[in-house]
Amino acid sequence: xxxxxxxxxxxxxxxxxxxxxxxxxxxxxxxxxxxxxxxxxxxxxxxxxxxxxxxxxxxxxxxxxxxxxxxxxxxxxxxxxxxxxxxxxxxxxxxxxxxxxxxxxxxxxxxxxxxxxxxxxxxxxxxxxxxxxxxxxxxxxxxxxxxxxxxxxxxxxxxxxxxxxxxxxxxxx
Amino acid sequence: xxxxxxxxxxxxxxxxxxxxxxxxxxxxxxxxxxxxxxxxxxxxxxxxxxxxxxxxxxxxxxxxxxxxxxxxxxxxxxxxxxxxxxxxxxxxxxxxxxxxxxxxxxxxxxxxxxxxxxxxxxxxxxxxxxxxxxxxxxxxxxxxxxxxxxxxxxxxxxxxxxxxxxxxxxxxx
Numbered sequence: 001x002x003x004x005x006x007x008x009x010x011x012x013x014x015x016x017x018x019x020x021x022x023x024x025x026x027x028x029x030x031x032x033x034x035x036x037x038x039x040x041x042x043x044x045x046x047x048x049x050x051x052x053x054x055x056x057x058x059x060x061x062x063x064x065x066x067x068x069x070x071x072x073x074x075x076x077x078x079x080x081x082x083x084x085x086x087x088x089x090x091x092x093x094x095x096x097x098x099x100x101x102x103x104x105x106x107x108x109x110x111x112x113x114x115x116x117x118x119x120x121x122x123x124x125x126x127x128x129x130x131x132x133x134x135x136x137x138x139x140x141x142x143x144x145x146x147x148x149x150x151x152x153x154x155x156x157x158x159x160x161x162x163x164x165x166x167x168x169x170x171x172x173x
Numbered sequence: 174x175x176x177x178x179x180x181x182x183x184x185x186x187x188x189x190x191x192x193x194x195x196x197x198x199x200x201x202x203x204x205x206x207x208x209x210x211x212x213x214x215x216x217x218x219x220x221x222x223x224x225x226x227x228x229x230x231x232x233x234x235x236x237x238x239x240x241x242x243x244x245x246x247x248x249x250x251x252x253x254x255x256x257x258x259x260x261x262x263x264x265x266x267x268x269x270x271x272x273x274x275x276x277x278x279x280x281x282x283x284x285x286x287x288x289x290x291x292x293x294x295x296x297x298x299x300x301x302x303x304x305x306x307x308x309x310x311x312x313x314x315x316x317x318x319x320x321x322x323x324x325x326x327x328x329x330x331x332x333x334x335x336x337x338x339x340x341x342x343x344x345x346x
Binding site for chain 2: 028032033038046136139146150151159
């Protein structure tokens with residue numbers, strides 16, 4: 001708990017500081033972006049810290065296992081890299097570690113002698129399920145300042161934002 | 174532009190994929206968190222890419238200069254590390270690079286022979302001002318799918334969320 005509060009305090013300190021410079025109404029969008037970045041960073045930092053403390057796992061390893069859980073048929077290394085937005089070298093390192101622990105396995109890709117795909121082993125799937133359940137509980141807890149109505153409103157606003165980000169040309173019209 | 178759309182497409186692809194697994198109403202908080210993370214990542218990735226393309230600067234370097242711009246009296250290396258949430262080694266590397274380019278300078282801290290603080294040089298301040306102006310315009314553009322009313326509503330919801338994150342004990346009451 002001490003660690004958690006320290007982490008949050010540091011983030012908050014930096015965030016308050018960032019926001020202190022944007023008092024003018026003209027800076028409303030910048031202030032909104034910094035507030036959103038601050039909330040996201042606080043939640044992500046907290047989740048990263050709990051994954052390490054409770055399960056001894058890094059966030060990139062959890063994210064990689066989550067991708068494999070969603071693709072029981074397996075994913076090629078290149079697809080994993082793209083989905084995780086990290087370099088191939090990092091993905092290879094994580095996969096090697098998980099393979100040593102018996103949590104993932106590699107299969108040759110039929111028809112392509114040089115390629116292989118990665119999937120969770122049954123033990124990996126069970127381990128991920130336990131972590132995913134805890135993770136979802138943490139997210140629920142970290143969002144609990146918002147009522148159900150407020151969460152719905154936030155989801156709608158973020159959906160509008162995301163549609164705009166996916167269609168930047170149309171936003172200008 | 175090609176690069177920008179590729180970047181956004183990859184993020185979107187991963188995000189859509191994440192969300193495809195949380196269709197049940199019970200997973201509303203998880204879905205909300207993944208949507209928020211997805212929007213934040215898309216905006217941050219786009220800003221990172223534009224900073225590199227337009228100004229040849231990395232996001233950590235921009236963030237470090239932003240902290241120094243807010244503290245004209247200078248910041249100690251340890252304070253910079255805490256505010257940027259990166260390790261001391263990384264901060265030292267960035268400061269060394271910026272110093273070689275004449276954008277930051279080091280001063281001895283009075284009364285502490287071993288410590289020193291870092292501040293922007295006049296050239297560094299001018300360079301940061303140009304980048305900050307462009308950065309604010311990008312943020313405005315990336316948020317432009319939301320009306321003024323919607324931005325205000327989003328700001329209020331994020332403020333409520335942030336208050337909850339800063340007072341986790343009270344959230345339980």
